Amino acid sequence: MxxxxxxxxxxxxxxxxxxxxxxxxxxxxxxxxxxxxxxxxxxxxxxxxxxxxxxxxxxxxxxxxxxxxxxxxxxxxLYPIDALQALLCDEVLSAVEDANVKIGTTFGLTGDTLKEARTALVKGPLPLYLGWLQTQLQAHGGEYFADQRLTIADLKVFVFVTSLNSGRMDHVPTDLVEKVAPLLNTHCQRIAQNPAVVAYYAKFNAP
The missing domain is CATH 3.40.30.10 (Glutaredoxin)
Structure with a gap:
């Protein structure tokens, strides 16, 4: 090892x-x-x-x-062996990373500049990516993004959605995901209830 x-x-x-x-x-x-x-x-x-x-x-x-x-x-x-399922997994990873990059451009901004930048994200790119992710989830069974089981695609989306819901990002409404792509919240809750995920966060007394 x-x-x-x-x-x-x-x-x-x-x-x-x-x-x-x-x-x-x-x-x-x-x-x-x-x-x-x-x-x-x-x-x-x-x-x-x-x-x-x-x-x-x-x-x-x-x-x-x-x-x-x-x-x-x-x-x-936690990564598919089948080439097509691996492709579906990679597609989700890349999409979430694209969204992360867009959010990242707002870090370091303050005041009205931050508000304007985050508001623009909430009105355009974030709903676009969230809606697409929900569509992909539905297209592949509704529970997981690839391979009909837990993969790193699910973990990447879980971390992304948890962050959007957290309230730690100023000017990003905590109900954005629920309004735009509620099935992603259901998915997020499913991952959060995975016994191994529960055990991981329990070590830190963290959600």
């Missing part, structure tokens, strides 16, 4: 969370290396592209969150 170290912010969410969940669900031993936002300026100096998460595999540092999530998903048995 390879030695794995995942480095990411000390938060419940973000781009590192799907990989953390996959590793935990798969029962894979790994070092969960967390750091405070205040330490990011120093941490990023040691990363290939000045960003996190990164994954060390037997000392080799890997970057890019979806690549990391896909790799650990394979190790954990």
């Amino acid at each position: 390879s030695q794995l170290t995942l480095t990411y912010f000390d938060i419940h969410g973000g781009r590192g969370e799907p990989a953390r969940l996959a590793l935990h669900i798969g029962g894979l031993p790994f070092e969960d290396k967390r750091f405070a936002f205040a330490d990011f300026a120093e941490v990023r100096k040691s990363t290939p592209l000045n960003q996190v998460p990164t994954l060390h595999v037997d000392g080799v540092q890997i970057t890019q969150s979806d690549a990391i999530t896909r790799y650990v998903g394979k190790l954990a048995g």
